[in-house]
Amino acid sequence: MSEPLLTIRNLRASVDDKEVLKGIDLSVAAGEVAAIMGPNGSGKSTLSNVLAGRDGYEVTDGEVRYDGQDLLAMEPEERAATGVFMAFQYPVEIPGVVNATFTRTALNAQRKARDESAIDAIDFLKRARATLARLEMDEDFLRRDVNAGFSGGEKKRNEIFQMAMLEPRLAILDETDSGLDIDALRIVATGVNAMRNPERALVVITHYQRLLEYVVPDSVHVLADGRIARSGDRELALELERTGYAAFQPA
Amino acid sequence: MTDAWLAGQRTAFAACRDTLPGSGTPWVDALRAEAFRQFEEDGPPTARIEEWRSGPTAALTGQVFAPAAPDGARAAAVPAPYLEGPRHRLVFVDGRFSRGHSDAGEPPKGVRLTTLGALLAENPQATRDLIGDPDAFSEERLSRVTDRRPQALVALNTALASDGAVLLIEDDVALAHPLEVVHVTRKTEEPRAHHLRTLIALGAGARAHVVEIHAGGSAGVWTNHVTDIAVGAGARLEHVRADAGSATAVHVNVAHARLRASAAYAGFVLAATNGAVRAETRLALEEPGADGEVNGVCLAKGTGHIDALTRLDHHAREGTSRQLWRGIFADTARGAFQGRIRVLPDASGTNAALDNRNLLLNAGARAESKPELEILTDDVACSHASATGELDTDALFYLRSRGLSEQLARALLMEAFTGAVADRIAHEGVREFIRRLVDERLHALGSATS
Ligand SMILES: Nc1ncnc2c1ncn2[C@@H]1O[C@H](COP(=O)(O)OP(=O)(O)OP(=O)(O)O)[C@@H](O)[C@H]1O
Ligand SMILES: [Mg+2]
Numbered sequence: 001m002s003e004p005l006l007t008i009r010n011l012r013a014s015v016d017d018k019e020v021l022k023g024i025d026l027s028v029a030a031g032e033v034a035a036i037m038g039p040n041g042s043g044k045s046t047l048s049n050v051l052a053g054r055d056g057y058e059v060t061d062g063e064v065r066y067d068g069q070d071l072l073a074m075e076p077e078e079r080a081a082t083g084v085f086m087a088f089q090y091p092v093e094i095p096g097v098v099n100a101t102f103t104r105t106a107l108n109a110q111r112k113a114r115d116e117s118a119i120d121a122i123d124f125l126k127r128a129r130a131t132l133a134r135l136e137m138d139e140d141f142l143r144r145d146v147n148a149g150f151s152g153g154e155k156k157r158n159e160i161f162q163m164a165m166l167e168p169r170l171a172i173l174d175e176t177d178s179g180l181d182i183d184a185l186r187i188v189a190t191g192v193n194a195m196r197n198p199e200r201a202l203v204v205i206t207h208y209q210r211l212l213e214y215v216v217p218d219s220v221h222v223l224a225d226g227r228i229a230r231s232g233d234r235e236l237a238l239e240l241e242r243t244g245y246a247a248f249q250p251a
Numbered sequence: 252m253t254d255a256w257l258a259g260q261r262t263a264f265a266a267c268r269d270t271l272p273g274s275g276t277p278w279v280d281a282l283r284a285e286a287f288r289q290f291e292e293d294g295p296p297t298a299r300i301e302e303w304r305s306g307p308t309a310a311l312t313g314q315v316f317a318p319a320a321p322d323g324a325r326a327a328a329v330p331a332p333y334l335e336g337p338r339h340r341l342v343f344v345d346g347r348f349s350r351g352h353s354d355a356g357e358p359p360k361g362v363r364l365t366t367l368g369a370l371l372a373e374n375p376q377a378t379r380d381l382i383g384d385p386d387a388f389s390e391e392r393l394s395r396v397t398d399r400r401p402q403a404l405v406a407l408n409t410a411l412a413s414d415g416a417v418l419l420i421e422d423d424v425a426l427a428h429p430l431e432v433v434h435v436t437r438k439t440e441e442p443r444a445h446h447l448r449t450l451i452a453l454g455a456g457a458r459a460h461v462v463e464i465h466a467g468g469s470a471g472v473w474t475n476h477v478t479d480i481a482v483g484a485g486a487r488l489e490h491v492r493a494d495a496g497s498a499t500a501v502h503v504n505v506a507h508a509r510l511r512a513s514a515a516y517a518g519f520v521l522a523a524t525n526g527a528v529r530a531e532t533r534l535a536l537e538e539p540g541a542d543g544e545v546n547g548v549c550l551a552k553g554t555g556h557i558d559a560l561t562r563l564d565h566h567a568r569e570g571t572s573r574q575l576w577r578g579i580f581a582d583t584a585r586g587a588f589q590g591r592i593r594v595l596p597d598a599s600g601t602n603a604a605l606d607n608r609n610l611l612l613n614a615g616a617r618a619e620s621k622p623e624l625e626i627l628t629d630d631v632a633c634s635h636a637s638a639t640g641e642l643d644t645d646a647l648f649y650l651r652s653r654g655l656s657e658q659l660a661r662a663l664l665m666e667a668f669t670g671a672v673a674d675r676i677a678h679e680g681v682r683e684f685i686r687r688l689v690d691e692r693l694h695a696l697g698s699a700t701s
Binding site: 053075085 | 643644645646648649650651652653654655656657659660663664666667668670671
């Protein structure tokens with residue numbers, strides 16, 4: 001078997017001298033959908049942020065290989081250009097920056113980094129409109145400032161829109177289902193499923209079985225107290241729904 | 252230094268008073284002499300004067316600037332027109348009108364577009380009548396309208412003004428295309444001063460867009476530019492001032508506008524420097540229903556220093572005013588914004604808002620924001636907000652996580668921060684020009700620091 005797209009080995013990371021990730025081991029193959037579940041504060045967002053390259057986290061041990069590269073040695077924008085995407089648990093509002101401009105600038109910055117030609121405004125608009133239509137989002141989204149004044153659900157959908165436009169090879173979705181109404185959840189799930197393909201890996205962080213009914217995972221991992229405490233298939237998610245995390249809490 | 256500086260100005264005045272426009276005309280000579288006396292009495296600006304507490308006094312009085320002598324022999328690099336589309340263009344090189352570089356076009360009937368020098372040379376007596384109120388030149392007149400505190404540099408400007416644009420518009424006439432006034436300053440080895448005077452008077456119901464741009468320059472150049480503005484009843488003036496030239500010069504820019512009933516003045520200032528800039532805007536909303544807007548973007552890097560000052564006096568009822576200022580300071584630059592709104596006893600129903608925010612890009616940069624409200628009547632709505640912070644690290648990471656380089660991400664956030672100010676410019680062509688210029692200047696700021 002070839003090397004998995006993402007391999008995390010014994011990853012330890014601290015925030016403000018507090019160890020949050022205490023030796024994570026996880027690999028995700030191309031084509032795989034991996035779900036990560038776990039109690040509040042167990043380190044799920046910290047793991048996503050470390051993978052995306054956010055400042056303020058000190059990696060004290062371990063390594064992360066992505067597509068044969070040392071992911072942790074790369075700047076956030078380099079990670080993005082090689083195909084890493086994180087949908088934020090709390091997308092950031094950026095007043096004054098128009099969503100369309102931002103998304104096209106991002107797309108072209110990534111293309112430039114990969115020595116690909118820029119997408120012109122007209123082609124971009126065509127693609128953006130088609131993507132919005134698929135996600136049942138109003139075209140108005142393009143004209144609005146990035147996430148500014150968006151409802152919680154709209155912000156999450158905007159993340160999915162960006163993912164669909166940027167076509168990453170590794171997408172980490174940090175609680176993209178939280179705050180969505182039932183219809184929005186179905187639409188987002190459809191958007192996520194449309195991204196599934198043999199070249200792409202998806203890491204779906206969620207608290208709820210509901211999303212996983214739509215986006216059926218190949219593997220499920222429980223992150224508790226900074227470690228992967230258990231791994232299994234979709235049955236594990238159903239079991240957690242019944243039993244909760246009591247068994248994984250530190251004594 | 253102050254004594255030497257004053258002595259330098261005395262020598263300068265003695266040397267050039269006979270060559271200045273209007274010289275030999277008794278009322279002009281008397282006005283200049285009186286203004287110089289006033290300047291001597293007030294003395295050069297020091298930090299002891301409240302309004303100059305955060306001003307670039309050291310940059311100003313640290314070297315003795317002599318007025319630039321006319322020197323047609325040296326070629327000047329005059330930039331191509333800044334505004335796209337139809338425009339009227341007046342170019343001044345080292346403080347004197349340059350006919351060859353100008354293109355006044357054909358202003359409509361009822362519009363007098365000329366220069367201070369030409370006006371005084373053609374017919375000084377008529378000029379006096381045209382200006383109507385020669386006291387409008389004088390420091391005393393300015394002081395009476397706004398503020399009793401010394402404005403020595405305005406007085407010095409009155410004494411030494413070498414030229415400037417003059418735009419006079421009759422009642423109900425609109426200047427459809429914007430007026431672009433460019434002040435080009437040549438590089439200099441010796442410290443040189445340029446005293447420029449712009450006059451704008453709009454009759455009742457008149458309309459105009461005026462853009463004053465400073466270009467060229469170098470360290471050792473001091474420009475002292477005063478723009479006197481009168482906006483007639485129901486008239487509307489959009490007045491944009493922008494630094495497009497050398498960022499190392501010392502630049503003092505004062506606009507003073509008097510607004511009649513329901514007149515509107517919409518001002519925009521772009522100060523961009525790593526030298527020193529003092530940008531003053533003084534509005535007197537003299538009659539009911541006047542509307543004043545004063546917005547600005549201040550960008551400084553290196554050891555740059557920008558001191559922006561606004562004084563909005565609401566004299567009469569139902570006046571409205573808005574101020575939106577954004578500053579970005581890099582390296583060890585410093586910025587100060589002093590914004591005062593005065594609502595006088597007769598100005599009930601006033602609505603005034605002021606909003607100033609600053610970004611510091613480096614630990615060594617500083618910004619000071621000093622809004623002052625002086626309210627002498629009830630029934631007013633005044634608001635002010637000010638804040639100083641750094642670029643939002645969450646937003647930076649969000650942008651970078653989508654593939655934007657750090658430099659691009661910073662530039663985008665800075666554009667967003669300043670964009671709202673430029674967006675308020677009403678004339679589309681002027682707005683586009685200013686957006687481009689701001690972006691260009693932001694780029695210089697970004698590459699200095701990231
Ligand atoms: N910037 C930070 N400063 C201080 N503590 C932090 C910071 N980021 C994370 N932590 C701490 O690290 C721990 C893990 O947080 P993290 O956000 O990764 O949890 P999570 O598993 O995503 O939780 P949730 O399910 O609530 O989203 C928490 O105790 C949190 O308080
Ligand atoms: Mg989280």
